Amino acid sequence: MNFDSSNEADRFRRHQRPPYFRELYEKSGSEKFGLTFADFTAILEEITARYLPGESAAAESAKLHHSLRIEELALARACATGSEPAWECFVDRYRQKLYDIAGAIARDESAGRELADSLYADLFGTQNAEGHCRLSKLASYTGRGSLEGWLRTVLAQQYVNQYRSRRKFVAFDEQIRSENELTTKQTDSGTPADLRLEQATDAALLSLSNQERIMLASYYLDGRTLAEIGRMLALHESTVSRRIEKITKILRDKVVRGLRKRGMSKKEAEETMQSDVRQLDVDVRARLAQEKIK
Amino acid sequence: MRKISKSVQSRLAQRAAANTTGHPDANILSAFVENRLDGWERAVILEHLADCTECREYVALASARAETEPAATIEFPRRRFSPVWGWAAGVAAMICVFAIAWQVRARFQPTRPQSVIVSSKAAPPLPPPIIVEGELKDLKIRPQKPKRLAMSQRASKPLATGLPLPAPAAAPAIPQSPEVYTREPRSTQASAEDRTATLQLQLRAGTNMRAPQPLAASHTLWSINASPALASNARGTVQRSTDGGKTWDIVPISDDIDFRAISAMGSDVWAGGSGGVLFHSSDGGMHWIPVQVTQNAASITGTVVSIETRRWPIIQVTTSTGETWTSTDGGHNWTRS
Numbered sequence: 001m002n003f004d005s006s007n008e009a010d011r012f013r014r015h016q017r018p019p020y021f022r023e024l025y026e027k028s029g030s031e032k033f034g035l036t037f038a039d040f041t042a043i044l045e046e047i048t049a050r051y052l053p054g055e056s057a058a059a060e061s062a063k064l065h066h067s068l069r070i071e072e073l074a075l076a077r078a079c080a081t082g083s084e085p086a087w088e089c090f091v092d093r094y095r096q097k098l099y100d101i102a103g104a105i106a107r108d109e110s111a112g113r114e115l116a117d118s119l120y121a122d123l124f125g126t127q128n129a130e131g132h133c134r135l136s137k138l139a140s141y142t143g144r145g146s147l148e149g150w151l152r153t154v155l156a157q158q159y160v161n162q163y164r165s166r167r168k169f170v171a172f173d174e175q176i177r178s179e180n181e182l183t184t185k186q187t188d189s190g191t192p193a194d195l196r197l198e199q200a201t202d203a204a205l206l207s208l209s210n211q212e213r214i215m216l217a218s219y220y221l222d223g224r225t226l227a228e229i230g231r232m233l234a235l236h237e238s239t240v241s242r243r244i245e246k247i248t249k250i251l252r253d254k255v256v257r258g259l260r261k262r263g264m265s266k267k268e269a270e271e272t273m274q275s276d277v278r279q280l281d282v283d284v285r286a287r288l289a290q291e292k293i294k
Numbered sequence: 295m296r297k298i299s300k301s302v303q304s305r306l307a308q309r310a311a312a313n314t315t316g317h318p319d320a321n322i323l324s325a326f327v328e329n330r331l332d333g334w335e336r337a338v339i340l341e342h343l344a345d346c347t348e349c350r351e352y353v354a355l356a357s358a359r360a361e362t363e364p365a366a367t368i369e370f371p372r373r374r375f376s377p378v379w380g381w382a383a384g385v386a387a388m389i390c391v392f393a394i395a396w397q398v399r400a401r402f403q404p405t406r407p408q409s410v411i412v413s414s415k416a417a418p419p420l421p422p423p424i425i426v427e428g429e430l431k432d433l434k435i436r437p438q439k440p441k442r443l444a445m446s447q448r449a450s451k452p453l454a455t456g457l458p459l460p461a462p463a464a465a466p467a468i469p470q471s472p473e474v475y476t477r478e479p480r481s482t483q484a485s486a487e488d489r490t491a492t493l494q495l496q497l498r499a500g501t502n503m504r505a506p507q508p509l510a511a512s513h514t515l516w517s518i519n520a521s522p523a524l525a526s527n528a529r530g531t532v533q534r535s536t537d538g539g540k541t542w543d544i545v546p547i548s549d550d551i552d553f554r555a556i557s558a559m560g561s562d563v564w565a566g567g568s569g570g571v572l573f574h575s576s577d578g579g580m581h582w583i584p585v586q587v588t589q590n591a592a593s594i595t596g597t598v599v600s601i602e603t604r605r606w607p608i609i610q611v612t613t614s615t616g617e618t619w620t621s622t623d624g625g626h627n628w629t630r631s
Contacts, residue, residue, distance in 0.1 A: 059586065063574075066581040067330070104358045144331075145324035149356070153320040153327070156355035160348070201305045210340035214350065217306050220298055222347060224354055231357040232350070234329050234560070248298050255302070276299045 017041060018062065028070040033078030033086040043077055044068075047142045073143035080125065080139035087124075094151065095120075101152050105159050119151075119158055197272055200258025204251055212247050219244055310347045317349055318342060327357045329560050330576060333624020514578060515539055516558045518565075530554050532565045534579055547573050547582050555611075557601040564625070566598025566611060574625055587611060587619050587628045594619055594628075 025031075025040045035043075047068065048061055078086035098120065103112030125136025141150050205213060211233060218224040218232065226244075230237040252273065259269035318326075318339055325331050326339045343350050515535040519542075529552040533542040547553070553567035561578040564585075570593065572585040587594040596615030603609050609621045618631040 059583070063583045066583055067576050105355050140319070140321070142321045144321045145326075145328045149324035149328050150320055152358075153324040153352060153356040156352045156358075157320060159355060160351055197301050198305065201299075201301045205302070205305060205309070210337070210344040213306075213344035214340065216298070216302075217310065217344065217347070218350055218354070220303055221306050221310070222350055222354070224350075228354050228358070232327070232353050251298065251302060255299070273299065276301055 018058065018065075020062065020065070024065060024070055028074035030074040030078065033074060033089070034081070034083045035074055035078050039077075039081075040074065043073065050142065051144075068143035069146055070143065072147035073141065076138040076141040076143075076147055079123070080136040082125070090123075094148070097148060098151060098155070101148075102155050102159075105152075105155055115155060115159055115162070118162075119155055196259055196262040196264065197255070197276070200255045200262060203258050204254035207254060208247065208251075212243065215240060215244050216247055216251075309345045312345075317346065320352075323349065323352055324356060327353055332576070332626075334626065336624075514558070516556045516563060516579075517542070518553055518556050519544070530567060532556055532579075545579050552597070555598050555601045557603045559603045562603070564601045564603060564609065566601055568597045570594035570596060570598060570613060572598055572601075572611060585625055589619075589629050592630060594630075 021041055021044065022037070024044070025037050028035075028040065030036075030040045044065055048056075048064060051064060052060060075086055075089060079090050098116045099113060102116035102119070103109050106112040106115055119137075122137040125138070137154065141147060145153075205216075208216070214233065215229055218229045219226070224232075226237045226240045229235075230240045233240070235243075256266075256269045256273060259272060260266060264272065322331070322335070322339065326336065331339060343353065515538070517533045517535075519531045519533050529549075532545045532547055532553050534545050535542045547565060548571070551567040551569065551571050553565055555564075555566045557564045561576060563575045563579050564572065565575075565582075566572045570587060572587050572594075573582045574585050575582045594611070594613060594617060596613035596617060598611055599614050600612040601609070602611075609625050611619045613619075619628045620631055621628045
């Protein structure tokens, strides 16, 4: 739809504004933080544009808007504009939580405080180069989840980014070691068997559901505990344990079937699996003990 | 825990290294951790997390508990008992628990509200106090704790003094619970004061329902108050309990709908009723959105009598007219079976 001027476009947009916007505005308590109805509407329209395609149905937009954490969204966005009442409220509610969350992530009180303080500065924001507007991380909060949950995730990202170089160094060493081992194996046993094993393994992994692959990767690749995986996927620890047991049991059978489908006899397939001598010895107790020491 | 082969582990690592798709932002990841994403969004994030070590790390850290909370129990490999004995023991324990609960329930007044909507003066403000006067000759008053919804039918009967309670009015959207008084046999030990004293009682209906609050999905019980109606305009309502069923609050969704089915999966709650109406809340009942159950030009008819969400994102809705509608994407699109 074409408009002769931006004013017409604004008038059209205002006319198209859903009626429940006013109700959401009042429920959000934006007024006490200094956000006008126009500001609030602009925030909702920005969030709609981010998560829904251009011509989404009104019902879909309504569902999105009603699912947002409106009060926290108003608080966060008001903080991003520099509203003093909003900041007082934010500090009152979230300052100690920030320290607690950072401490849980870093598993060390002093490292946690350092992490929280560095994020706090980003949340408070800085003036941009021209000195006109404030650049606050809180401006990116969209209310899809709770503000506390968003702070947890942002802290987690900051923590990983801060300590990534140390982690990458360790992982790089392991990568080189594993590549050398694979090269040796190829030289010894010949390429075709490895290729079929690789293909059969890929097919077996693809047959798993995404959640099952997350469990497998989190446990055997990332070294996560069963409890951590349970929290990630909102499952009980014992459920995670049972499923990983089941997945690993059927995974081997699927790889063997895949090898047989690719021309190996049953004996050859079993021997190929057995000759994969660098089986990981995943010692649960040792790794969990290491996790505790960290 | 069972071991996996090096080939599996190396393929998992190679898939992670090859993953070049865009990463979801902190808003989506935190919503995922809190189980607030819709079916299709959650599926997309699960697919990404399966191959992205970085985002898995964010999610794992973001779902970490504070140090002050008790540490998670460490699961060590242990001998596996035959599952049959475990199931048998579990079933036996459940039978014992149910038997005890049934006995307790038979002895005491049930904690679940009766399927009766309390009738009182129509709407807020609170009705005027009801003054009851009379001799206590044959009446021993023992007020019970006011319940938000429970009301014994005896409350509508006149007291022994002959003074009737006000006639019940039309059922309000948010009923209020009156004090409940029962008549008990006169005790042989009754004092003179009991016989001759005149008691002036003020009955005031219960307080207004508190506004629904965001609740931890794991502690919330849901039910439908779909009783045989006392009045012709009584309608089934959605109820929620946050204290294990001791008290129940009505969840206001729509005054015009006779709700007959409810199903909850975490913070996702589905409620259906007359006119083929289906409502969905993704935040534990704080906000509700009507769901259009249609396929091309056809739409659902009858009263929704059953909602099945245990195989989420597959949702199945059954109506009084024998229709069965199925969604495989968490309620976005529907097909009639």
